[in-house]
Amino acid sequence: MIKHQVYISPNEVKVDGKALAHNEKGSALLTELYRNNIGDYPKFFKMDTLSKLGFIASELLLNIEGNRSFEPREDRAVILFNKNASLQADTHYQSTIQDPEHFFPSPAAFVYTLPNIVTGEIAIRNKYFGETSFIVIDDYDEQIIMKNLDIAFQDPVTTSIIGGWVDCSDEEHFEARIFLIEK
Amino acid sequence: MDELIYTLKQQIIEALNLEDMKPEDIDENASLFGEGLGLDSIDALELIVMMEKNYGIKLQDPAKGKEIFKSVAVMADFIAKNRTK
């Protein structure tokens, strides 16, 4: 059962279908949302765009769920999907190694060159010891996503899932559509 | 040395994405890791890259980094003695 949902694009933010007012667009929108809704998590600024997007979307989702205790739990899974995997982070990392005359591979950039890192950021923030996973499909497909989240409840402990689409091709082009689903 | 320390603070802020900090906010004698700025293992690795990029100093052993990155002042001292750029 879908309990809550959040939608974020470079121009629009909706929580449970209701538009959230904002002044900025694109990457500036993500920073604005961070300052207005979180503000006390400086690690945010180390994240790549995909992780920022997923992190903020999850914060809005969990804020609307309410009762944020940050108590450790194992029964909530974080399962996200997209089309571009970690492309923005990959492109950024590639730029640190592209030129043999200026070859300085960046570990801070490299660590984000895996799409599942965003699920790790959410798990760390919320003390979720449950399942975290990331799946890539070449087009947004709600049927595939919902089926996959449904069968995720086969895990003997999982009763709740933060799941959905979190995609980003570069810093200014992204989209998140995530759900809080209870068994 | 003061100029190097100030520049170093700016470079650390940039390299480690310490978005809401200004050089004035960093105490050059405070510990960078643990308390102080609370930097982690990835930050330490990134500082090693920064040292090579900006000052031409290659640190092969990350364990050495712990001593050198004790504070901005210690870092500046090490850079002044070892820089090739």
Add this chain to the structure above:
Amino acid sequence: MIVCVAHNIISPLGSTSAENYAAVKAGMSALRKYDGLWGLPEPFVASLIDRNKFTDQRYTIDEQVVIASISKALDQTNIDVTSSKVLFIISTTKGNVFLLDKREAGFPQERVRLGMMARQVTKHFGNPNEPIVVSNACISGVCAQIEAMRYLESGEYDYVIVCGVDVQSAFIVSGFQSFKALSPDECKPFDANRQGLNLGDAAATIIYTKKDKVNDNEWVACRGAIRNDANHISGPSRTGEGSLRALRIVLGDIEPEKIAFINAHGTATLYNDEMESIAIERAGLAGVPVNSLKGYYGHTMGAAGVLETIISMQAVDDHNILGTRGFETLGVTHQIDVSNQNRATEKRAFIKLLSGFGGCNAALLMAKGGLQ
């Protein structure tokens, strides 16, 4: 029950599972030092596939090894791969990432997309379904098998073809070098003098189906679990939280005595091996032999979970616990049972354990003939 019907490994050690197992049993490895390869300034040790053997211009090297591996697995079956009741699940961390290098020509940029890469594969085989790509860092290969189990349990498909792949490149090697995670020599899992990991190429395939009854020789994927450390995005939990929880789930109420061995992640980094020893002991499994295959193949990333499961099945079939190549003396704080020698066993179940960036950990319990 979820049953393995066929499998294959394509790696520098061979192009069939049997060839690979024989090489590993004999203590062989394709790990060697490369200096100046791909323009990288720092030398590195890796186990690399001979790219000259894969010359189909239509496909990238990743796609070619996947197609080759799946083909060889399918040849062992009568599966109609064009059926909509067959699902492809690809497991990879970086796929065609080498295409991001501006010096690479020959393929459109869109092939960097993992879904596009996977679609080349399904198109090649004429399968009508959208492929699922699991990209969950180094645990992808076990995750993909867990996904297969779930899809088959749901009845949506008759067969699921799981193929794990990763092919090394300047992108990946330089990244691990920036982490100072690579060993200057051949890796030494769980050893007191371990200095980090080696990297490797591989593609490995397992085809699963669901059956009500199995015979004594059929391999059953009994239970799988994925759990997060909730600690740090690149460093494992110092207390092995995620690994421990995954182990507990797959163990259930089975006696540890039934487990022939735990095939650990055993990447030979200081932190990973230490963490696994903690998790294994906390799970009450300190008496179960532990091994790592990274000394034969290096870390094959997206392929690891599938490749290492296959080798482990072959080992049990051969009544053997494979030695951990590169290991000499135990260098972790918790007493786990590691050896560099092959040892005999009559037990018929093993656990595959993995960990990955992002704090994720996965465990898979496999039993020959199912759990009794």
